[in-house]
Amino acid sequence: MSKGEPTDTTGGIDTNTEGGLDADADGPSPPELEAKELALSYDAGEPVVELDRLTVPAGEVTALVGPNGSGKSTLLKSMNAELTPESGTVYFDGDDVQSYGTSELATKLGLLAQQNDAPASTTVRDLAAHGRYPHRGFFEGLSEADHEAIDRALERVGIEDLGDRPVGGLSGGQQQLAWLAMTFAQETDALLLDEPTTYLDLHHQLRVLRAARQLNEERGVTVCVVLHDIGQAARFADNLIALKDGTPYEWGPPDEVVTPDLLEEVFGVEAEVGFGPEGPTIVPRKPVEE
Numbered sequence: 001m002s003k004g005e006p007t008d009t010t011g012g013i014d015t016n017t018e019g020g021l022d023a024d025a026d027g028p029s030p031p032e033l034e035a036k037e038l039a040l041s042y043d044a045g046e047p048v049v050e051l052d053r054l055t056v057p058a059g060e061v062t063a064l065v066g067p068n069g070s071g072k073s074t075l076l077k078s079m080n081a082e083l084t085p086e087s088g089t090v091y092f093d094g095d096d097v098q099s100y101g102t103s104e105l106a107t108k109l110g111l112l113a114q115q116n117d118a119p120a121s122t123t124v125r126d127l128a129a130h131g132r133y134p135h136r137g138f139f140e141g142l143s144e145a146d147h148e149a150i151d152r153a154l155e156r157v158g159i160e161d162l163g164d165r166p167v168g169g170l171s172g173g174q175q176q177l178a179w180l181a182m183t184f185a186q187e188t189d190a191l192l193l194d195e196p197t198t199y200l201d202l203h204h205q206l207r208v209l210r211a212a213r214q215l216n217e218e219r220g221v222t223v224c225v226v227l228h229d230i231g232q233a234a235r236f237a238d239n240l241i242a243l244k245d246g247t248p249y250e251w252g253p254p255d256e257v258v259t260p261d262l263l264e265e266v267f268g269v270e271a272e273v274g275f276g277p278e279g280p281t282i283v284p285r286k287p288v289e290e
């Protein structure tokens with residue numbers, strides 16, 4: 001585990017992929033996401049993310065944590081080639097993600113963005129079907145296998161009963177689940193999930209996280225997820241990357257990253273941290289200062 005500008009952010013992270021099914025010596029290795037010499041900005045302004053090197057380990061679950069505005073969504077967007085770097089490169093499985101065409105990208109990396117928009121009359125099932133078109137082409141029609149993938153995705157997030165409902169008539173949480181079903185229906189080797197638990201009740205939060213974990217365990221899917229609840233992130237993820245002011249500040253296994261020092265230096269919160277079998281207990285010592 002290191003601090004400040006990293007030269008190799010795998011420090012402290014065990015990149016051994018044992019545990020995922022694809023860890024089999026004869027099977028394909030799960031793909032790794034790696035960013036090098038990266039600077040990200042909007043409208044050619046000052047960089048909001050800058051880092052030397054960052055690795056999201058292959059076949060593992062990594063949570064990005066950090067304060068509001070620290071650059072989590074921006075980093076995720078660059079991993080999905082939605083944002084072109086000012087300088088530097090994001091690699092997926094050794095390829096520059098900017099080199100992928102739109103459909104190719106959507107068959108490799110599934111992104112749940114923070115803000116999503118669809119015509120109100122689109123049904124949940126039609127929305128989820130958009131996760132399959134990159135595999136087929138929009139005008140080719142969906143195969144039986146595509147419909148099965150859509151069924152699996154709706155079931156994974158627990159909205160198989162909402163398939164015929166227009167998304168415009170759903171609650172915020174139900175819409176979030178519909179978008180997540182679309183992302184899952186892409187059946188990609190990596191998932192980039194930006195705050196997938198926002199708007200969700202506790203049951204659906206746990207269900208969505210369990211679904212992502214199942215995909216990781218069953219198919220070796222590499223998961224990178226932004227979570228605001230640091231306790232939940234520590235319980236769920238194999239690794240944490242804490243961002244501060246657009247730069248990775250600390251990274252490694254949760255019990256090494258979640259410390260009183262980190263909470264104070266990154267989040268400005270003085271707290272006691274205890275680690276039990278179920279993860280950390282975080283108890284603020286005093287009210288946060290304004």
Ligand SMILES: Nc1ncnc2c1ncn2[C@@H]1O[C@H](COP(=O)(O)OP(=O)(O)OP(=O)(O)O)[C@@H](O)[C@H]1O
Nearest residue numbers: 042043048066067068069070071072073074075114
């Ligand atoms: N579309 C945009 N145009 C200009 N600046 C942006 C844009 N999106 C984000 N930023 C800026 O980039 C910085 C990082 O924002 P980002 O959304 O990546 O942070 P975050 O860690 O995901 O925040 P949050 O936890 O609040 O979602 C912030 O200073 C933000 O104001």
